[in-house]
Amino acid sequence: MPKETPSNAALEQISQRRSKTLSTIVCEAIEAMIISGELEAGDRINESSLAGRLGVSRGPIREACRSLEQAGLLVSATNHGMYVREMTLDEARDLYEVRGALAGLTGRLIVERASDAVLQKLQKLVDDMDVAAREENVSSYYSLNLEFHDSLVDAAQNPALEQSYRRIVNQLHLFRRRGLVQKGNLAVSNKEHRAIIKALLARDLEAAETAMRAHVAGGWARMSAPS
Structure with a gap:
C-alpha cells in the first residue's frame, strides 16, 4: 500500500501554524522590550536589527508589528515604518x-x-x-x-x-x-x-x-x- 503524503492544504495549514507561532513569540519579545523600557515611546522599530537579534526573518517581525499596532503599542508612519506609540x-x-x-x-x-x-x-x-x-x-x-x-x-x-x-x-x-x-x-x-x-x-x-x-x-x- 503506497505511503500517504500530506495534502497541499494540510501542508499550508502546518506552515501557517508555524508562522503564527513564530510571529507570536516575536510579538511577545517586542512587547517585553516595551514593558521593560528598552524600547521607549517614539523609538523606531528597526526590522533588520530585531530580525538579527531574534534569529528570525523580517516576515515574523512585520506580522508581530501589525499585531502590536492593533494592540495600541505601535503606530505606523507612511513610508517611515513602525514606531513605539507616544501616548498623550x-x-x-x-x-x-x-x-x-x-x-x-x-x-x-x-x-x-x-x-x-x-x-x-x-x-x-x-x-x-x-x-x-x-x-x-x-x-x-x-x-x-x-x-x-x-x-x-x-x-x-x-x-x-x-x-x-x-x-x-x-x-x-x-x-x-x-x-x-x-x-x-x-x-x-x-x-x-x-x-x-x-x-x-x-x-x-x-x-x-x-x-x-x-x-x-x-x-x-x-x-x-x-x-
Missing part, C-alpha cells in the same frame, strides 16, 4: 478611567475566589516592595509592582477581565514609569497596596473595591502631576 495625557486618562472600573471588579472577585495562600503571596510582594521603596530602587519596585498587579488579576480568576486588563496596562507601560520616579512616590504607592491587602485579608468586598479604585486614582494623580 488625555489618552492615558481615558485608559485609567477604564482601568479603575476593572480594578474595582478585580477586588471584589479576589475576595470571593482567592485562596488564603494566594493572599499570602500578594502580601509577600507588598513586603518586598516596602524594601525597594525604602531603598528608592525604582527598577526593583517597578518589577515587583508589575508582578503584584498581574497576580491580582490572576487571583480574580476571570479570563475576560484579564484580557481587557492586560490590553489596557500594556498600553500604559508607555507612560507608567513617570509616576514612580518622583521622590517619595514609591512609599505612597505601596501604602495603597497595603490598604488593598488589608481589605482582601478581611474578605471585605466593599473595602477591596474601594482600595483598588483608590490605588488606580492615586496612580493617575502621580502620573499626571507636573514633573
Whole structure:
C-alpha cells in the first residue's frame, strides 16, 4: 500500500501554524522590550536589527508589528515604518478611567475566589516592595509592582477581565514609569497596596473595591502631576 503524503492544504495549514507561532513569540519579545523600557515611546522599530537579534526573518517581525499596532503599542508612519506609540495625557486618562472600573471588579472577585495562600503571596510582594521603596530602587519596585498587579488579576480568576486588563496596562507601560520616579512616590504607592491587602485579608468586598479604585486614582494623580 503506497505511503500517504500530506495534502497541499494540510501542508499550508502546518506552515501557517508555524508562522503564527513564530510571529507570536516575536510579538511577545517586542512587547517585553516595551514593558521593560528598552524600547521607549517614539523609538523606531528597526526590522533588520530585531530580525538579527531574534534569529528570525523580517516576515515574523512585520506580522508581530501589525499585531502590536492593533494592540495600541505601535503606530505606523507612511513610508517611515513602525514606531513605539507616544501616548498623550488625555489618552492615558481615558485608559485609567477604564482601568479603575476593572480594578474595582478585580477586588471584589479576589475576595470571593482567592485562596488564603494566594493572599499570602500578594502580601509577600507588598513586603518586598516596602524594601525597594525604602531603598528608592525604582527598577526593583517597578518589577515587583508589575508582578503584584498581574497576580491580582490572576487571583480574580476571570479570563475576560484579564484580557481587557492586560490590553489596557500594556498600553500604559508607555507612560507608567513617570509616576514612580518622583521622590517619595514609591512609599505612597505601596501604602495603597497595603490598604488593598488589608481589605482582601478581611474578605471585605466593599473595602477591596474601594482600595483598588483608590490605588488606580492615586496612580493617575502621580502620573499626571507636573514633573
